[in-house]
Amino acid sequence: MDISKKIVDDFVANDVSFITTVPCKQLAGVIDEVEARPEIFHIPSNKEDEGMGLCAGAFMGGKRPAIIMQNTAIGVTINTLATLTQYYRMPLPMLISYRGELREPVACQVEMAVHTKALLNQLHIPTYHFHKESDADEFDAILKYTFMCNKPVAILTDASFWGGYGDQ
Amino acid sequence: MIRSEILREIAPILRDQLVVCNIGLPSQELHMIDDNAKNFYMLGTMGLSSSIGFGLALAQDKTVISIDGDGSVLTNFGTLPTIANNVTDNYILLIIDNGSYGSTGDQPTYAGKKTKLEDVAKACGCENVVVCQDVDTGKTLQAAIDSKKMTIIVSKCDSGNIKLPVITMDPVVIRDRFMKAVAS
Numbered sequence: 001m002d003i004s005k006k007i008v009d010d011f012v013a014n015d016v017s018f019i020t021t022v023p024c025k026q027l028a029g030v031i032d033e034v035e036a037r038p039e040i041f042h043i044p045s046n047k048e049d050e051g052m053g054l055c056a057g058a059f060m061g062g063k064r065p066a067i068i069m070q071n072t073a074i075g076v077t078i079n080t081l082a083t084l085t086q087y088y089r090m091p092l093p094m095l096i097s098y099r100g101e102l103r104e105p106v107a108c109q110v111e112m113a114v115h116t117k118a119l120l121n122q123l124h125i126p127t128y129h130f131h132k133e134s135d136a137d138e139f140d141a142i143l144k145y146t147f148m149c150n151k152p153v154a155i156l157t158d159a160s161f162w163g164g165y166g167d168q
Numbered sequence: 169m170i171r172s173e174i175l176r177e178i179a180p181i182l183r184d185q186l187v188v189c190n191i192g193l194p195s196q197e198l199h200m201i202d203d204n205a206k207n208f209y210m211l212g213t214m215g216l217s218s219s220i221g222f223g224l225a226l227a228q229d230k231t232v233i234s235i236d237g238d239g240s241v242l243t244n245f246g247t248l249p250t251i252a253n254n255v256t257d258n259y260i261l262l263i264i265d266n267g268s269y270g271s272t273g274d275q276p277t278y279a280g281k282k283t284k285l286e287d288v289a290k291a292c293g294c295e296n297v298v299v300c301q302d303v304d305t306g307k308t309l310q311a312a313i314d315s316k317k318m319t320i321i322v323s324k325c326d327s328g329n330i331k332l333p334v335i336t337m338d339p340v341v342i343r344d345r346f347m348k349a350v351a352s
Contacts, residue, residue: 018227041226043254045219046246053216054250057188057223057232060208060347065223083212084220088343 003133003162004029007095011066012039014143016093018058020044020051021068024097026162031068048073049080052092059090064147066093071100071116071156072109081123081152091150093143098129098156103164120154127154130161169302170328171237171264172197178306182207185313186232186350188221190240192271194264198235199335205349209335209342215243218261222251225259228350231313232258238265238279245288251318252293260312261320262305268327286322294320302326 007030011019020043021031035042041063045051048069055065073096085092099106100113120127126149128142129135139155146153169177171194179202188208189195195209210217218241221234241247241263251261267280279285289297296317300308302325312319335342 018223043226043250045250047244049213049216050219050244050246050250053213053219053244053247054223054226056216057220057225058227059223060220060343060350061224061227062347062351063227080213080216084210084216087212088339090343 002029003136004033006136007139008033008037008040010140010143012037013140014064014147016064016066016143017041018043018055018063018065019068020054020065022046022048022051022070022073024070024099026097026099026157026159027068027070027095030095034068048077052077052080052085055092056084056088056090059092064091066095068095070097072112074116074119075112078119078123081125085152086123089150090152091147092152093146094152094154096154096156098158101158101160103159116156125152125154127156130155130157133161135161170326170330171266171270172201172330174264174302174305174323174325175235176201178309181306181309181313182233186224186230187235188217188224188232189235190217190237193329193332194235194237196332196335197330199337200332205345208346209337211335211339211342215240215247218247218251219244221261222247222254222256222259224350225256226254229258230350231260233260233262233309236261236263237270238263238267238285239269239277241285242277242279242283248289248292248294251320252289252295255295255318257316257318259318260309262309263320263322264325265322266325266327270327270329274327274329280327286320289320289322296320297322299324
């Protein structure tokens with residue numbers, strides 16, 4: 001089964017109907033799938049903290065939101081995660097492209113990769129790392145967990161999970 | 169007029185609407201003038217009033233007013249193209265433009281110099297951009313509500329602050345009572 005389709009099926013099955021995205025090459029397939037689904041309102045944002053603001057509003061309006069972004073965005077969004085999403089106790093699944101891991105062709109991506117888990121840990125954000133395709137079997141349970149506990153939850157998806165970067 | 173005087177004047181209009189209010193003094197002033205469940209006070213996260221309000225407007229049908237400042241819009245310029253390209257007619261962005269960062273000591277903003285936020289909003293694709301003077305904010309806001317068209321209002325006013333206490337209400341209480349007001 002196509003992994004992007006499986007992930008978006010799980011979003012839909014968990015009533016996630018408002019998704020904001022900031023693009024990443026690895027996430028292109030899942031973003032296309034989000035855009036294609038009539039059950040989901042897809043709103044691209046220009047920066048990840050802006051996207052988290054949109055998600056906070058959507059949640060208060062009765063929708064279940066999610067954000068799709070790169071791990072570099074952890075560096076952009078720490079203040080928003082701490083003073084908005086966590087402070088007001090709001091749920092937010094964060095499907096994250098974990099750039100800078102094995103098979104990464106761009107050296108600079110490693111510079112944020114080495115900080116990613118440490119920052120999420122410092123923020124006490126529950127974090128799951130998808131390395132093999134079968135790891136996505138837990139995605140449905142992770143979404144249920146996120147909306148049970150009203151916390152931001154990170155799902156890091158690395159290049160091995162997505163099957164590499166292709167020819168580069 | 170300064171911002172707190174505008175808020176006092178428009179409070180009777182705001183009272184019937186869902187309001188997302190900017191961090192710092194604007195929220196403290198609104199809280200002091202007319203605290204009610206339809207107000208969502210930002211206690212942190214400078215710049216996101218427009219984004220939170222816009223997400224809320226997209227998620228349900230009631231009118232939402234984001235009260236923002238020129239400094240906060242400058243912090244989150246990316247919000248304007250997002251708003252322009254995803255029109256929802258139950259959304260009003262009220263930018264109180266006093267040309268200064270009021271909550272931090274009235275340091276001047278670029279919006280008080282060469283940068284015109286109304287021109288930026290138009291360049292980003294926003295269609296109903298209205299500039300008004302402070303004394304006309306109430307009637308401009310009411311006209312925007314009545315028009316049922318997504319509107320960006322830039323209200324030009326003087327810089328200046330009043331002394332008032334911080335909001336001590338728990339954020340989860342603010343959020344919970346606001347969500348109940350949204351759903352009611």
